[in-house]
């Protein structure tokens with residue numbers, strides 16, 4: 001069975017990427033999204049995004065990726081952005097990236113930015129100061145005293161391995177009111193995003209999401225806070241446009257702030273968008289064996305289907321953005337997963353999960 005993958009980090013992989021034309025062909029991939037992962041600070045994001053657009057164009061030409069979906073067995077490549085720092089608070093830069101072919105736009109990575117709040121705790125914050133911080137002023141404060149960016153982990157998702165027992169807790173803290181934040185008693189760290197925090201989009205972020213809808217670009221809430229997801233849903237509802245979580249799982253199955261709440265899954269489904277199932281073990285389960293990871297992937301899939309319906313589930317493997325899973329570690333092993341999908345859910349639903357749902361939102365049928 002062919003498949004579409006909504007997220008990989010091969011463009012910024014350290015060393016040799018596992019996502020290559022060869023492995024994608026071996027796995028039966030029809031369309032692979034490549035994220036321009038922007039970890040830029042103030043004044044660096046857009047330049048980095050542009051250089052990754054160039055790298056993407058070069059890769060497509062060199063490896064023979066099609067820029068348009070094709071039916072001859074070739075592989076199509078689609079450009080996405082991970083990290084709203086890419087546009088440096090400037091809608092014109094968003095429009096320029098749309099012209100460069102960006103189809104999915106990840107509003108945040110693991111830091112808050114001009115667009116909105118992220119899902120995960122950020123022990124240090126990038127030095128965002130200045131004009132466009134109104135929406136998250138309450139979350140800045142003391143945390144903004146930190147100006148040093150943490151060293152990049154080897155894989156972009158590894159920064160998310162929750163070491164904090166508070167984050168790890170299977171019983172999430174109850175939701176707090178607007179403007180509240182949690183403070184780690186042992187440090188100056190402020191826990192933003194995720195459960196219990198209600199910072200979402202900034203005023204600029206709302207403008208930005210509305211413009212994305214007009215540009216036919218999909219706002220991507222993976223890495224965004226719960227409040228951000230809700231606010232994106234409201235803007236998209238007004239615009240009658242879908243939004244996605246390109247690489248996120250279900251929080252009810254495994255507690256992690258990067259995983260989606262049931263409400264989040266429902267809101268994405270109501271918009272006509274999709275949730276890309278993430279293969280990273282840090283979001284799946286505590287059982288890190290191949291069998292454990294397989295069982296967890298199917299539990300998350302079953303739950304997302306149950307909460308969002310059969311048109312919401314897609315794939316967002318996170319290959320090259322996370323350590324390889326012992327069950328399916330790279331595209332060439334995808335047939336193993338896809339045949340499990342067919343056995344578990346039947347051919348009709350398996351095809352929706354593997355490619356039809358993602359094709360629908362990408363306009364790639």
Ligand SMILES: [Zn+2]
Nearest residue numbers: 156157247321
């Ligand atoms: Zn990611």
